[in-house]
Amino acid sequence: MSAGIQALGGLKVVEFGSYAAGPHVGKMLANFGATVVHVESLSRPDGFRMQYPPYKDGKPGVNAGGCFTYFNDSKYDVTIDLKNAEGIRLAKQLADWSDIVIENMRPGVIDRLGLGYEALRASNPGVIMLSTCNMGQTGPRADTPGFGSQLSALAGMCGLTGTKDGPPMLLYGPYIDFIASTLGAAAVLAALERRRRSGKGAYLDVSQYECGLLFLAGPLLEYHTAGKIAERAENDDSGAAPHGAYTCKGDGWIALSCWSDGEFIRLCDAIGRPELAQDPRLATLAARKSCCSLVHEAVSGWARPREAQAAAQLLQSAGVHAHAVSTVAELFTDSQLVSRRLWRRRRHPVIGDQAYCFPAFDLSETPGDITASGPVLGADNERVYKDFLGLTDEQFDALRAAGAMD
Amino acid sequence: MEPLLQGCAVLDCTGRLGWLAGRLLADLGADVTKLEAPDADTLSSDWRALNVNKRLVHADLYAPAGRGLLHDFAASTDILIATPQPGTLEAGLFDYTRLAAINPRLIEVAITPFGLAGPKAAWLASDLEIMAAGGAMSLAGEPGGVPLRVSAPQSYAWAGSQAAVGALTALAARWTTGRGQLVDVSAQAAVIIALAHAPTFVDMLGVIPTRAGAFMTGRSVAGAKYRVFWPCRDGFINFILYGGAAGRRTNEQLVAWMREAGIELGPLGGIDWARFDPTRASQAEVDAMEIPIGRFLGSLTKRQFLEGAHRREMLGYPVSNTADIATDPQLESRGFWQDLPAPGGSSERHCGAFVMVDGVRPPLKSAPGDALQERNP
Numbered sequence: 001m002s003a004g005i006q007a008l009g010g011l012k013v014v015e016f017g018s019y020a021a022g023p024h025v026g027k028m029l030a031n032f033g034a035t036v037v038h039v040e041s042l043s044r045p046d047g048f049r050m051q052y053p054p055y056k057d058g059k060p061g062v063n064a065g066g067c068f069t070y071f072n073d074s075k076y077d078v079t080i081d082l083k084n085a086e087g088i089r090l091a092k093q094l095a096d097w098s099d100i101v102i103e104n105m106r107p108g109v110i111d112r113l114g115l116g117y118e119a120l121r122a123s124n125p126g127v128i129m130l131s132t133c134n135m136g137q138t139g140p141r142a143d144t145p146g147f148g149s150q151l152s153a154l155a156g157m158c159g160l161t162g163t164k165d166g167p168p169m170l171l172y173g174p175y176i177d178f179i180a181s182t183l184g185a186a187a188v189l190a191a192l193e194r195r196r197r198s199g200k201g202a203y204l205d206v207s208q209y210e211c212g213l214l215f216l217a218g219p220l221l222e223y224h225t226a227g228k229i230a231e232r233a234e235n236d237d238s239g240a241a242p243h244g245a246y247t248c249k250g251d252g253w254i255a256l257s258c259w260s261d262g263e264f265i266r267l268c269d270a271i272g273r274p275e276l277a278q279d280p281r282l283a284t285l286a287a288r289k290s291c292c293s294l295v296h297e298a299v300s301g302w303a304r305p306r307e308a309q310a311a312a313q314l315l316q317s318a319g320v321h322a323h324a325v326s327t328v329a330e331l332f333t334d335s336q337l338v339s340r341r342l343w344r345r346r347r348h349p350v351i352g353d354q355a356y357c358f359p360a361f362d363l364s365e366t367p368g369d370i371t372a373s374g375p376v377l378g379a380d381n382e383r384v385y386k387d388f389l390g391l392t393d394e395q396f397d398a399l400r401a402a403g404a405m406d
Numbered sequence: 407m408e409p410l411l412q413g414c415a416v417l418d419c420t421g422r423l424g425w426l427a428g429r430l431l432a433d434l435g436a437d438v439t440k441l442e443a444p445d446a447d448t449l450s451s452d453w454r455a456l457n458v459n460k461r462l463v464h465a466d467l468y469a470p471a472g473r474g475l476l477h478d479f480a481a482s483t484d485i486l487i488a489t490p491q492p493g494t495l496e497a498g499l500f501d502y503t504r505l506a507a508i509n510p511r512l513i514e515v516a517i518t519p520f521g522l523a524g525p526k527a528a529w530l531a532s533d534l535e536i537m538a539a540g541g542a543m544s545l546a547g548e549p550g551g552v553p554l555r556v557s558a559p560q561s562y563a564w565a566g567s568q569a570a571v572g573a574l575t576a577l578a579a580r581w582t583t584g585r586g587q588l589v590d591v592s593a594q595a596a597v598i599i600a601l602a603h604a605p606t607f608v609d610m611l612g613v614i615p616t617r618a619g620a621f622m623t624g625r626s627v628a629g630a631k632y633r634v635f636w637p638c639r640d641g642f643i644n645f646i647l648y649g650g651a652a653g654r655r656t657n658e659q660l661v662a663w664m665r666e667a668g669i670e671l672g673p674l675g676g677i678d679w680a681r682f683d684p685t686r687a688s689q690a691e692v693d694a695m696e697i698p699i700g701r702f703l704g705s706l707t708k709r710q711f712l713e714g715a716h717r718r719e720m721l722g723y724p725v726s727n728t729a730d731i732a733t734d735p736q737l738e739s740r741g742f743w744q745d746l747p748a749p750g751g752s753s754e755r756h757c758g759a760f761v762m763v764d765g766v767r768p769p770l771k772s773a774p775g776d777a778l779q780e781r782n783p
């Protein structure tokens with residue numbers, strides 16, 4: 001029926017973006033068929049190319065960085081010098097060709113380059129532009145520079161990780177950037193829907209901070225309505241007991257939880273301690289919370305000599321919530337993720353085979369794919385400028401000679 | 407202004423795992439109907455915060471009348487979102503083949519812990535187990551200590567936001583194919599997005615990233631660890647001694663700020679920040695630098711640091727709690743919060759729509775629990 005049709009086939013996207021928050025939006029769209037052009041410059045390549053390991057064989061190089069390629073698979077890559085007047089004209093031409101422009105510069109910078117929304121819509125009235133930055137385009141701190149790893153602290157996530165009496169904990173990498181990129185992709189696709197209905201373009205102002213707060217909407221409402229400040233609580237949850245992580249054999253850990261009296265009885269049977277299910281001190285959730293050390297000791301003693309994955313399998317068979325605490329390495333061998341084909345290896349000219357991460361959803365009729373490895377810097381200048389924009393060989397050579405592609 | 411998803415009808419039949427998906431579509435302008443069991447708790451903060459901007463209908467889907475209602479809705483809905491755990495009765499209710507026979511243009515988004523197929527498809531998992539299965543817990547907590555989740559569920563939100571993107575990707579495809587389809591969302595896979603590029607270290611170098619606690623490690627060839635979270639007068643501040651151009655500006659401004667405050671600089675006074683390279687410092691040098699920094703940051707409140715760091719264009723943020731966020735002038739200025747009627751005649755303050763469209767934040771159209779008044783079939 002729709003075999004071979006890509007969900008976003010024909011959609012043209014240009015990214016004046018770097019690091020995570022902009023490019024991850026384009027990656028998701030590219031995985032479902034959009035033609036995505038990532039714009040960099042020879043003098044200022046994407047910061048993820050050279051500032052963040054890992055590199056092929058541990059040696060930094062502009063085309064050796066796995067962090068960059070990981071977020072830019074399935075895209076075309078061009079170079080433009082945005083400090084060069086010819087370069088700006090070329091960038092404008094690219095924006096005129098596109099349906100969607102994504103940028104994550106500091107607020108005001110894209111306008112000063114002459115590539116802001118008002119400038120672009122003058123010649124491409126249906127263009128959809130997504131601007132994403134730390135604080136959003138307006139407000140007293142709009143111009144704040146910042147990294148997502150620190151913004152996750154301002155947005156409350158770090159403060160909610162750890163023990164009640166200990167310090168806050170880091171979340172790995174620029175956690176909040178990926179919230180904003182995912183929500184940004186949703187906004188872009190919604191704007192595309194309006195454009196298809198009415199022909200209208202859109203300007204989308206995404207604050208990474210605000211997007212992150214949607215992930216804590218409940219605790220924020222709790223504060224607004226009841227004045228209650230959410231606190232970090234190690235692994236506790238008010239609705240379950242036990243609810244935590246337990247040491248297993250070697251370096252392994254298992255996470256498990258019981259959400260009903262029946263589930264607690266099943267846990268007790270599974271761990272060979274049926275008498276605990278009869279203990280009146282543990283008969284209800286509230287009781288198990290107040291006697292948590294009794295439960296903790298029983299579960300810990302059972303888990304410690306066991307291999308985490310086998311222990312989780314056993315508890316699942318008994319109808320108990322459980323999973324091994326997977327290391328990042330174990331994500332590559334997890335039977336479920338293998339079955340979903342989450343990791344797809346593609347060959348990069350410098351890095352060689354690399355595993356790319358497919359989005360967390362797939363479509364039954366128009367499935368997505370990782371269509372190519374992350375691109376080499378400027379790999380697609382000829383293809384994009386000649387085939388997509390229609391430049392002649394002479395025009396292309398003249399622009400290159402003028403430094404527009406530096 | 408015409409809402410982005412004007413006229414898009416969404417039926418949200420999700421449990422906790424999927425609430426955010428419908429909320430995001432509602433914020434983008436879709437007409438979202440939330441279907442709940444007659445005895446559902448609609449008073450919790452999580453329910454209200456994530457089901458605002460939807461219209462509520464109570465129905466028992468396991469009774470004939472409820473089943474009929476579901477089929478009526480399916481006939482006139484663009485996007486149906488559900489959390490049909492494989493192997494349960496709920497999975498049968500939301501069988502896509504049957505619903506698509508009623509309405510071939512229907513898009514069904516199925517959000518489950520592990521996806522609809524595969525060896526763990528029927529496994530039970532709450533936020534804790536999903537964060538464990540997605541690798542996030544292995545990266546949070548003290549080195550060697552208990553792996554941690556964030557104390558407010560995050561995996562549900564990761565799954566819900568990927569589901570929103572999946573729903574709208576299928577909606578875009580429908581313009582070409584004329585048909586709906588099934589969108590299969592795995593919460594476990596959604597959590598992996600939160601790990602940034604951690605998997606590339608395993609893939610390319612065979613190095614397994616682990617939890618870093620409250621310190622930054624792995625930046626110094628001398629093995630030094632750098633403090634990230636600093637106690638201050640009313641909590642903690644996230645501040646890191648970075649190198650490079652951004653670090654130089656931040657470090658210079660910090661020292662200038664300390665000097666103005668009359669703080670003894672110790673070894674900081676003699677450092678040329680243009681040449682400072684955090685990868686070369688020994689632990690003893692880092693410790694010596696951190697003593698005066700700790701003294702200074704310890705004298706500030708979170709808000710003083712936020713405002714001062716912004717004025718000086720420094721990197722770093724306070725570790726906010728929900729009270730700090732609720733009173734942040736930046737959010738107030740952008741009209742992020744929206745007050746809506748609450749039970750008992752009071753009002754309650756919600757996070758507004760996550761995106762500003764053409765300079766305007768789309769308003770939330772209905773309070774949580776507002777009943778669906780009428781439907782045009």
